[in-house]
Amino acid sequence: MHKEFLMGNEAIALGALAAGVNLVSGYPGTPSTEVLETIAKRNPGNVYVEWSINEKAGMEVAAGAAYTGARALVTMKQVGLNVASDPLMSLEYIGVKGGMVVLVADDPGPISSQTEQDTRTFGMFSKVPVFDPASVAEAYEMIQEAFDFSEKYGTPVFFRATTRVDHGYEAVEVKDPAEYYVNKPEGFVKDPSRWVIFPRLSVKNHALIEKRNAELKDVLSDYPRNQILKEVEPAGCRKGIATHGVNFMYTLDSLHGRNARVMRVATPFPFPEKLALEFLEGLDEVLCVEELDPVIERALTFICGKYGLKVKIRGKLTGDIPPSGENSMEIVGNALTQFLGETAGNGAQSDGGNVLPQPPALPVRPPVLCAGCPHRASFYAVKAAMRGKKTIYCGDIGCYTLGNAAPLDMCDTCLCMGAGIGIAQGVGHIEPDTKCFAFVGDSTFFASGITETINAFYNQADMTLVVLDNSTTAMTGHQPHPGTGRTVMGQIVEKVSIEKVLRAIGLKVVETVDPLDYTLSVETVKRVADEPGVKAIIFRSPCIAISKPKGHSHVDPDKCIACGKCIRELGCPALILGEDGKKAKIDTSMCTGCTLCEQLCPVKAISGGNKNDTAIPGEDLQKGGRHE
Amino acid sequence: MSKNIILCGVGGQGTILASRLIATAAMDRNIPIKTAETIGMAQRGGSVFSHLRLGEGTNSPLIGKGEVDLIIGFEPGETVRQLPFLKKGGAVVVSSRPVMPVSAMIGQSSYDADAMIEYLKAHVERLTIVDADKAAEELGSAKVLNVVLLGAALRSGELGLSEEDLENAVREKVPEKFLELNKKALSWSK
Numbered sequence: 119m120h121k122e123f124l125m126g127n128e129a130i131a132l133g134a135l136a137a138g139v140n141l142v143s144g145y146p147g148t149p150s151t152e153v154l155e156t157i158a159k160r161n162p163g164n165v166y167v168e169w170s171i172n173e174k175a176g177m178e179v180a181a182g183a184a185y186t187g188a189r190a191l192v193t194m195k196q197v198g199l200n201v202a203s204d205p206l207m208s209l210e211y212i213g214v215k216g217g218m219v220v221l222v223a224d225d226p227g228p229i230s231s232q233t234e235q236d237t238r239t240f241g242m243f244s245k246v247p248v249f250d251p252a253s254v255a256e257a258y259e260m261i262q263e264a265f266d267f268s269e270k271y272g273t274p275v276f277f278r279a280t281t282r283v284d285h286g287y288e289a290v291e292v293k294d295p296a297e298y299y300v301n302k303p304e305g306f307v308k309d310p311s312r313w314v315i316f317p318r319l320s321v322k323n324h325a326l327i328e329k330r331n332a333e334l335k336d337v338l339s340d341y342p343r344n345q346i347l348k349e350v351e352p353a354g355c356r357k358g359i360a361t362h363g364v365n366f367m368y369t370l371d372s373l374h375g376r377n378a379r380v381m382r383v384a385t386p387f388p389f390p391e392k393l394a395l396e397f398l399e400g401l402d403e404v405l406c407v408e409e410l411d412p413v414i415e416r417a418l419t420f421i422c423g424k425y426g427l428k429v430k431i432r433g434k435l436t437g438d439i440p441p442s443g444e445n446s447m448e449i450v451g452n453a454l455t456q457f458l459g460e461t462a463g464n465g466a467q468s469d470g471g472n473v474l475p476q477p478p479a480l481p482v483r484p485p486v487l488c489a490g491c492p493h494r495a496s497f498y499a500v501k502a503a504m505r506g507k508k509t510i511y512c513g514d515i516g517c518y519t520l521g522n523a524a525p526l527d528m529c530d531t532c533l534c535m536g537a538g539i540g541i542a543q544g545v546g547h548i549e550p551d552t553k554c555f556a557f558v559g560d561s562t563f564f565a566s567g568i569t570e571t572i573n574a575f576y577n578q579a580d581m582t583l584v585v586l587d588n589s590t591t592a593m594t595g596h597q598p599h600p601g602t603g604r605t606v607m608g609q610i611v612e613k614v615s616i617e618k619v620l621r622a623i624g625l626k627v628v629e630t631v632d633p634l635d636y637t638l639s640v641e642t643v644k645r646v647a648d649e650p651g652v653k654a655i656i657f658r659s660p661c662i663a664i665s666k667p668k669g670h671s672h673v674d675p676d677k678c679i680a681c682g683k684c685i686r687e688l689g690c691p692a693l694i695l696g697e698d699g700k701k702a703k704i705d706t707s708m709c710t711g712c713t714l715c716e717q718l719c720p721v722k723a724i725s726g727g728n729k730n731d732t733a734i735p736g737e738d739l740q741k742g743g744r745h746e
Numbered sequence: 747m748s749k750n751i752i753l754c755g756v757g758g759q760g761t762i763l764a765s766r767l768i769a770t771a772a773m774d775r776n777i778p779i780k781t782a783e784t785i786g787m788a789q790r791g792g793s794v795f796s797h798l799r800l801g802e803g804t805n806s807p808l809i810g811k812g813e814v815d816l817i818i819g820f821e822p823g824e825t826v827r828q829l830p831f832l833k834k835g836g837a838v839v840v841s842s843r844p845v846m847p848v849s850a851m852i853g854q855s856s857y858d859a860d861a862m863i864e865y866l867k868a869h870v871e872r873l874t875i876v877d878a879d880k881a882a883e884e885l886g887s888a889k890v891l892n893v894v895l896l897g898a899a900l901r902s903g904e905l906g907l908s909e910e911d912l913e914n915a916v917r918e919k920v921p922e923k924f925l926e927l928n929k930k931a932l933s934w935s936k
Contacts, residue, residue, distance in 0.1 A: 282782055368806050371804060478861040483847045486790055517790070524852060689848045691848055
């Protein structure tokens with residue numbers, strides 16, 4: 119054993135390695151990405167690791183491994199689970215031989231997601247047991263327990279952490295590689311009555327799953343991480359708090375000596391009913407401190423009904439806890455004060471704070487495209503080419519969603535991975551006079567853009583597909599994908615060509631252009647958008663975070679006429695006002711020398727940049743740009 | 747010893763490395779430490795923060811309002827944003843250099859950084875303002891602002907670590923060729 123300062127996701131990864139995981143697959147997505155990256159980095163050499171093309175593929179690859187008796191882990195964020203839900207729903211009916219953990223990172227807030235869905239609820243829906251860790255150190259232990267549990271009961275299990283556990287850091291006591299469990303898969307054993315899903319098998323296994331999950335309620339009541347804290351409970355206590363995940367930690371730190379019976383639920387499904395009955399015994403009221411869905415609140419309300427208990431269950435459904443958003447120390451502290459009364463002692467108050475007068479207007483900082491980002495140039499070219507025309511710009515999931523911000527204003531819709539293509543098609547069928555554009559990144563194109571493109575082509579859509587190819591999965595920290603020619607295990611492999619895929623579908627017009635060449639880009643967009651049917655432009659220029667700048671642009675103050683066009687139209691963070699407050703100036707610490715502003719300046723006052731066509735350095739890619 | 751610290755700034759300013767240096771120093775001294783950071787979309791020029799909790803007796807990675815001993819602010823406006831977390835008598839170290847948001851540059855919002863510094867002066871007794879432009883000029887690099895601020899934080903007495911602890915952490919985490927620069931940055935505010 120040794121101690122390491124670990125991010126929650128790193129701890130989960132090392133826990134999986136300690137549990138003898140044989141295969142790990144996944145698709146990147148905040149806040150889950152670092153789990154798979156850490157496995158790849160700390161691979162003792164015998165673990166197969168892949169970034170899959172999407173979560174569905176990842177789920178299927180992991181299931182195949184688990185069919186052989188291997189221990190398998192598949193990682194994704196909560197919206198990725200929607201993509202993977204088709205195989206998972208059926209997999210629960212089939213079951214697994216080796217332990218299989220489905221790691222899903224939920225994102226209360228949401229800080230970096232489209233939805234605030236709760237994988238605990240998905241557990242109930244899919245009948246898959248759920249583990250919900252409360253801290254970094256616990257996550258390390260719990261994922262090992264999850265593998266054992268999965269194997270013992272022959273079911274995939276969810277390991278569901280939230281952002282504050284995934285991206286929290288703590289010093290954790292971890293095993294040395296020599297102490298890792300070694301799992302030797304037996305191999306796949308043919309048995310059509312077990313591995314082939316047919317209605318007859320489904321109905322048989324459905325009954326078995328219901329029976330097993332009912333029994334697991336008792337089994338999990340004895341799981342030590344489902345617990346009732348005795349130390350904070352006085353004699354004759356009539357009030358209880360039921361909580362989970364990192365909210366358990368917020369609760370402990372917010373009690374400040376106030377007394378209550380506290381129950382922590384580590385496995386929200388199947389719900390530890392026997393333990394809950396013990397918890398409810400003698401209580402008048404319970405406050406459920408939860409994030410996302412009121413899972414514990416509903417379970418306790420149900421138990422009270424089932425056993426005729428007169429305990430008032432409070433939480434999100436009664437307005438005592440906010441129905442949405444991420445909880446904080448203040449939210450939990452205030453809810454506890456409402457429920458339990460003021461603190462008796464003079465301990466620090468987490469519901470108070472420094473009482474200050476209203477500050478001056480704080481800076482507004484929505485996230486923006488980086489200085490020099492090639493997406494800015496692509497958006498600007500399309501905007502310039504389509505000026506005066508009726509258009510719709512359907513965006514997608516990735517850095518380029520940030521194209522929605524002023525002054526670009528180039529993202530009219532954004533729904534989910536790959537959806538922009540279908541939406542552009544749908545709008546076009548109803549509004550034939552609108553020029554419909556779908557913007558999709560390279561990784562997103564592979565993940566879920568190809569079937570949509572075939573759909574649009576086959577069904578005679580009229581639209582322009584714009585692939586923003588920056589040769590990486592940028593938003594999540596530069597993971598490889600089929601177009602990069604590398605795998606996460608470091609192999610150099612044959613690239614999948616986006617152009618060839620599009621031509622193979624049947625598209626007649628597929629043009630590739632460097633977006634940093636402004637004039638050529640505008641001409642290309644004008645020409646391609648006028649073609650009939652589905653046509654494509656691939657804007658190809660590497661992400662600035664994975665390519666080194668060759669020079670910076672600078673503004674010649676003698677030539678600058680202070681028209682402000684560069685600042686106003688591009689919204690590049692490196693373009694700022696100079697000392698006089700009128701003329702433009704370039705912050706060289708940010709400028710990448712992309713030259714877009716140079717090409718735009720009406721008086722050619724900006725120079726010195728150097729368009730970046732540097733080959734993408736392979737070795738830096740794993741580090742990514744996310745850790746600054 | 748227990749200390750609650752917030753580091754705050756704008757994505758890309760190096761708050762995560764600074765937080766990592768403090769954590770490394772604490773680890774080396776066997777001081778329990780927990781942190782929570784902003785990772786993801788906000789790193790693209792958005793407001794970012796790290797919560798650090800040093801010492802025994804805490805469970806939550808997030809700190810409550812009014813519980814922070816020290817705010818290390820990489821940017822004036824972001825420091826004001828975090829001020830409600832500071833406890834009475836807590837210390838603030840702030841870089842004087844504003845980062846203008848794009849929304850303000852294109853006239854969609856306003857940002858008066860001088861007013862932020864004035865506000866801090868009026869409401870924080872234990873305030874250290876670090877002249878970031880001067881530091882960058884004298885050190886020949888703007889990239890070590892994070893370590894300059896750590897040095898100033900050290901001298902506020904609220905970091906709970908010694909200069910030697912931080913020097914060791916810099917040695918562990920910073921590439922050899924930047925070591926001298928970072929050591930100079932650490933002692934710049936002396």
